[in-house]
Amino acid sequence: MSSLRARTALAAALAMAAVLATGGLWLYTLLRGNLLDNTTGRTELAARKVAAQVDTRTLPPGGRLPAPETGVDLVLVRDAQGRTVASTAAGGEPRDIPRLDGLRPGPGQDSRSAVLAPAHAGGQRRVVVAVAAPGPPAAHDPAAPHTVYAMTVLGDVDDATRAVAVGLLAGAPPLTAFAAALAWWATGHALRPVAAIRSGLAAVTASELDRRVPDPGGADEIARLARTVNDTLDRLERSDARQRQFTADASHELRNPLAAVRSRLEVALAMERPDRASVAAALADTERLQRIAADLLLLARLDGGPAPRPEPVDLSLLAAEDAARRPAPRVPLRLEAPAPVPAYGDAARLERALANLVDNALRYARGGVVVRALARDGWVVLEVVDDGPGIPEADRGRIFERFVRLDADRGRASGGTGLGLAIAHEIARAHGGDVRALAAPGGGALLELRIPAGGR
Numbered sequence: 012m013s014s015l016r017a018r019t020a021l022a023a024a025l026a027m028a029a030v031l032a033t034g035g036l037w038l039y040t041l042l043r044g045n046l047l048d049n050t051t052g053r054t055e056l057a058a059r060k061v062a063a064q065v066d067t068r069t070l071p072p073g074g075r076l077p078a079p080e081t082g083v084d085l086v087l088v089r090d091a092q093g094r095t096v097a098s099t100a101a102g103g104e105p106r107d108i109p110r111l112d113g114l115r116p117g118p119g120q121d122s123r124s125a126v127l128a129p130a131h132a133g134g135q136r137r138v139v140v141a142v143a144a145p146g147p148p149a150a151h152d153p154a155a156p157h158t159v160y161a162m163t164v165l166g167d168v169d170d171a172t173r174a175v176a177v178g179l180l181a182g183a184p185p186l187t188a189f190a191a192a193l194a195w196w197a198t199g200h201a202l203r204p205v206a207a208i209r210s211g212l213a214a215v216t217a218s219e220l221d222r223r224v225p226d227p228g229g230a231d232e233i234a235r236l237a238r239t240v241n242d243t244l245d246r247l248e249r250s251d252a253r254q255r256q257f258t259a260d261a262s263h264e265l266r267n268p269l270a271a272v273r274s275r276l277e278v279a280l281a282m283e284r285p286d287r288a289s290v291a292a293a294l295a296d297t298e299r300l301q302r303i304a305a306d307l308l309l310l311a312r313l314d315g316g317p318a319p320r321p322e323p324v325d326l327s328l329l330a331a332e333d334a335a336r337r338p339a340p341r342v343p344l345r346l347e348a349p350a351p352v353p354a355y356g357d358a359a360r361l362e363r364a365l366a367n368l369v370d371n372a373l374r375y376a377r378g379g380v381v382v383r384a385l386a387r388d389g390w391v392v393l394e395v396v397d398d399g400p401g402i403p404e405a406d407r408g409r410i411f412e413r414f415v416r417l418d419a420d421r422g423r424a425s426g427g428t429g430l431g432l433a434i435a436h437e438i439a440r441a442h443g444g445d446v447r448a449l450a451a452p453g454g455g456a457l458l459e460l461r462i463p464a465g466g467r
Contacts, residue, residue: 023194035179057083058161062144220248306430313437319357326352326384348384364438367431375399398455407448411436
């Protein structure tokens, strides 16, 4: 939990640092560019005003130019030989200005601007704009132009951008720390229900499967997680209860035939000449034990085994093959499947389910059993109808539970294990269908196994 919070807080801090760095650099660049453009613009304006005076030959006498009104620090007018002919500075040209010889408009240009480094240590940077202006004709070169230089010290620009940079650098650490702290708190608050769920799950043991994790309410991911965990615990508890009941029922069902086999074998051993009837009875009980063990193994495979392999199967053919394997049933067995009934499923398992339904019907039928295969409402159906005593409505769902017999004495005497209908029910469920018990129209019981027509 703490590791997740730490990772989230670190990610938030890194994201905030990245945003501040990117945004700060953008703001710094934008502000500096804007200030530099404004300074260059007013410097160029001052230079052009003086250039206009040069063009109209209205420079003041003595070369003393009035001070600019727009914050420009210095304006110079130089002739073609680089001599200063006019200046806004008292006494001519100041000594601390940088060299301007190479800063002249090129061919086809009337102005040029640049930012010049300080002329000496401790000096300040300047923005300089050079504007070409035709001056009075010189004796040796009547068309020699003059150049007007306007300079503005960038002290205000540097101070403003330095203040912004210092502010950004000073504000970044607390903002980054605030983002990390906020992410730490928000993550801890969001994960508090997860801690409660973890504690609740840790308290669930094999003897306390009825415990549930707290539901924080709402419809967010954690609330859905809590409900999913509780649903899983519900299924686990039901499965455990079912397994415990199954184990108890299996132990009870196995105990009686084992005791009978033992007693019969002990009697046979005590006799000088073993009674064939006792040995035969012991053998019959042993065979019943084998059937119970085989059914238990099949149920175990159905509970935790793989899903049925979907393959084409004809339920009509399946029913016909089952009837053919019963050459002399106790009562007449009639098949009503005039047309193929195609389906998808595990043929061996569906065959076992049908056989169990038919075995149950033959066990209780009085005059006959009817097996039907048909398609109805998107399902493929196997119906097994007998004319026996029927199944009370209150017991129609209970008969598919394991080791349930409505007539226990009769079931054991007839050789049933009490697992046949439960096996049929599990096979149908594995195929996405079900088995249900209904009352037959003419009296008796109707057991209906149905699975989706197109497969699960």
